[in-house]
Amino acid sequence: MKNKIIAAVLTFVLVIGSQIQSWAQCAMCRASVENNVSNGDTSIGAGLNNGILYLFVMPYLIAMVIGILWYRAAKKRKSKLAIR
Numbered sequence: 001m002k003n004k005i006i007a008a009v010l011t012f013v014l015v016i017g018s019q020i021q022s023w024a025q026c027a028m029c030r031a032s033v034e035n036n037v038s039n040g041d042t043s044i045g046a047g048l049n050n051g052i053l054y055l056f057v058m059p060y061l062i063a064m065v066i067g068i069l070w071y072r073a074a075k076k077r078k079s080k081l082a083i084r
Contacts, residue, residue, distance in 0.1 A: 029048060036044045 033045045
């Protein structure tokens with residue numbers, strides 16, 4: 001029980017720590033994009049948009065793969081029970 005509590009606290013601390021660091025980067029990215037757009041360079045903004053889309057899609061893709069694997073396993077299990 002103690003190990004689970006310690007693991008939960010460590011996970012919470014690591015998640016909060018990573019979010020604080022990521023919030024600091026947002027202002028830097030915004031300033032970089034604004035500076036480059038004002039100089040006429042839009043390639044960095046497009047690259048950041050692609051990165052945001054990549055980060056947005058990955059959790060859904062992982063959930064979809066897990067769902068497909070779960071569905072296949074349940075289907076196999078159901079067919080084995082029907083044969084018996």
